[in-house]
Amino acid sequence: MSKNLYGLIARFETPASVMHAAEKVRDSGYTRWDVITPFPIHGMDAAMGLKRSRVPRFTLAGGITGFTLGMLMIWWMGAVDYPLIVGGKPYFSPIFAFPISYELTILLSAFGTIAGMFILNRLPIHYHPVLKADMAARATDDGFFIVIEKDDPKFSVEKSRSLLEEAGAVEIGELED
Amino acid sequence: MSASQAATSVSPAADEPSRLANASTFLVVGVLFTAITAAGAMFADGHRLAMSWLMAVVFWIAVSLGALVMVLLHHIFDAGWSTVIRRPLEHWIGVFPLLAGLFAPLVLLSLFGQHDLLWKWMDHEAVAGDILWVKKSAFLNPTAFVVFNILFFGAWIWVAGRLRKHSFAQDDDGSVEHTLANRKTAAFGIPLTALTLTFAAFYWLMSLEYHWFSTIYGVWFFATGMKAALALTVLICLYLVRKGVFVGIFQTGHLLNLGNILLAFTVFWAYISFSQYFLIYNANVPEETFWYNLRELNLASGERNSWWDVGLLLLFGNFFLPFFFFLGNANKKKPARMVAICVWILLIAFVDIAFNALPSIKQANGDAIPFGVTVFDVTALVGIGALCFWSFFRSFARTRCIPIRDPRIVESLHCHE
Numbered sequence: 001m002s003k004n005l006y007g008l009i010a011r012f013e014t015p016a017s018v019m020h021a022a023e024k025v026r027d028s029g030y031t032r033w034d035v036i037t038p039f040p041i042h043g044m045d046a047a048m049g050l051k052r053s054r055v056p057r058f059t060l061a062g063g064i065t066g067f068t069l070g071m072l073m074i075w076w077m078g079a080v081d082y083p084l085i086v087g088g089k090p091y092f093s094p095i096f097a098f099p100i101s102y103e104l105t106i107l108l109s110a111f112g113t114i115a116g117m118f119i120l121n122r123l124p125i126h127y128h129p130v131l132k133a134d135m136a137a138r139a140t141d142d143g144f145f146i147v148i149e150k151d152d153p154k155f156s157v158e159k160s161r162s163l164l165e166e167a168g169a170v171e172i173g174e175l176e177d
Numbered sequence: 178m179s180a181s182q183a184a185t186s187v188s189p190a191a192d193e194p195s196r197l198a199n200a201s202t203f204l205v206v207g208v209l210f211t212a213i214t215a216a217g218a219m220f221a222d223g224h225r226l227a228m229s230w231l232m233a234v235v236f237w238i239a240v241s242l243g244a245l246v247m248v249l250l251h252h253i254f255d256a257g258w259s260t261v262i263r264r265p266l267e268h269w270i271g272v273f274p275l276l277a278g279l280f281a282p283l284v285l286l287s288l289f290g291q292h293d294l295l296w297k298w299m300d301h302e303a304v305a306g307d308i309l310w311v312k313k314s315a316f317l318n319p320t321a322f323v324v325f326n327i328l329f330f331g332a333w334i335w336v337a338g339r340l341r342k343h344s345f346a347q348d349d350d351g352s353v354e355h356t357l358a359n360r361k362t363a364a365f366g367i368p369l370t371a372l373t374l375t376f377a378a379f380y381w382l383m384s385l386e387y388h389w390f391s392t393i394y395g396v397w398f399f400a401t402g403m404k405a406a407l408a409l410t411v412l413i414c415l416y417l418v419r420k421g422v423f424v425g426i427f428q429t430g431h432l433l434n435l436g437n438i439l440l441a442f443t444v445f446w447a448y449i450s451f452s453q454y455f456l457i458y459n460a461n462v463p464e465e466t467f468w469y470n471l472r473e474l475n476l477a478s479g480e481r482n483s484w485w486d487v488g489l490l491l492l493f494g495n496f497f498l499p500f501f502f503f504l505g506n507a508n509k510k511k512p513a514r515m516v517a518i519c520v521w522i523l524l525i526a527f528v529d530i531a532f533n534a535l536p537s538i539k540q541a542n543g544d545a546i547p548f549g550v551t552v553f554d555v556t557a558l559v560g561i562g563a564l565c566f567w568s569f570f571r572s573f574a575r576t577r578c579i580p581i582r583d584p585r586i587v588e589s590l591h592c593h594e
Contacts, residue, residue, distance in 0.1 A: 056506070089459075
């Protein structure tokens with residue numbers, strides 16, 4: 001089994017104990033690890049040392065692209081490709097190009113947000129080693145888990161196991177890749 | 178005092194009067210500055226002076242209506258996070274009787290003194306031959322004006338009074354009935370406030386140029402008021418934190434949420450203001466465009482006037498600056514930055530009111546008077562504002578600083594990011 005080792009999984013009894021354990025794992029300097037719980041736990045992001053999501057950057061990029069595209073589109077269509085005077089207005093003005101630019105800002109912001117989310121969380125994942133562990137089934141009910149991956153630079157089967165034990169794990173298993 | 182109240186660590190604001198600014202200081206400043214403004218009648222032009230008073234009182238009414246709507250929204254959404262900031266707002270909205278009294282002189286002077294002091298249509302004989310007035314005279318006549326104004330202030334005093342009464346009573350008996358009663362008040366209070374503030378904006382500001390009409394005008398007035406009220410809320414809450422009253426109560430989460438709503442209303446203000454401009458620009462009908470022409474050009478010479486610059490100031494100062502500020506998440510969590518932007522928003526909201534009101538005063542050749550701030554603009558704004566703060570601090574000292582037995586108070590105290 002250890003040939004295909006993916007990492008260690010540890011079960012905790014309560015939200016509080018998994019939160020304190022997460023703080024210990026964070027402070028030990030691990031980077032490739034995760035917490036799996038049946039429901040969101042308030043304050044877990046900080047306990048895991050997670051930074052703020054980078055999704056808003058994708059949103060902003062989408063918004064700026066949308067606004068620019070909208071302005072360019074109206075300018076190109078109305079002033080370059082097919083110049084036509086409508087209602088005595090100039091061929092191009094940002095005023096009447098604004099509604100369409102605004103709509104495109106929102107549309108591409110939404111696209112950017114969704115695309116950014118999928119790029120950053122790498123979903124959909126059709127297979128994950130945690131799904132093979134029997135005890136992980138309790139993550140949908142009453143189990144609180146921490147998974148430390150083998151790929152973590154600080155990982156060692158013995159040290160990581162003892163860290164999780166010290167942190168209050170009630171059950172520890174090895175995950176097969 | 179019941180046992181459960183005694184057990185809590187949150188003491189009534191009344192126990193610690195020394196921490197906060199003295200209400201009577203504001204009374205002295207308010208009376209002094211409003212008196213100086215009134216004394217201006219001896220030196221200054223009557224129309225311009227009355228306009229100073231109108232802009233100041235309408236600005237503070239807009240702020241107070243925004244505060245009223247915030248409390249109504251809190252109840253209609255059964256919101257949790259905003260419970261602690263609801264209390265300062267409840268103290269603020271006790272100001273409507275005072276504002277009614279401060280608005281009354283304008284109505285009385287127009288009725289019994291100089292009819293065209295502010296609203297030219299009040300002078301019946303002068304406008305009798307104007308078909309655009311005749312068609313609107315069912316709405317734009319002194320009787321309807323007085324009746325509607327009584328209805329406006331009556332509605333606001335009544336709705337605000339109900340909200341305050343139940344919230345303060347809940348501090349004593351802890352009954353959930355008060356929360357439910359206020360939810361009902363919110364259900365009818367929101368449409369009532371929306372309609373009254375819309376028609377108030379029509380009467381007070383839009384009818385200054387009675388040839389002009391814009392159905393979205395009430396929404397603009399609401400947007401400006403909400404923005405200013407939210408900015409004031411941030412300033413008051415941070416002041417209370419600084420004075421120790423709100424330490425451990427007003428969290429970064431509250432500040433962030435208020436910043437987020439401010440972002441929403443910054444966009445909303447721009448959306449409404451742009452929609453109004455855009456529809457008039459696109460339709461290009463002279464009955465509507467003249468209002469914007471006055472705010473862009475000197476009609477005789479065709480050159481841009483000072484209102485063009487004010488318009489650009491509003492575009493960049495009232496939209497782009499706060500918009501990009503509030504987009505940054507970190508900005509909304511830093512009290513010092515929030516204070517700076519909120520003071521700016523309050524100032525620019527007044528400029529927004531001035532942009533709408535002031536050009537209705539004309540020069541001899543029919544052009545709008547240039548943009549300018551007089552001493553009496555400042556004294557009226559400060560004087561009426563100080564009286565509002567007097568009312569606020571007087572009310573504040575009488576109750577607990579947060580609604581301590583509200584069912585959602587614990588949720589609100591744990592409002593983290």
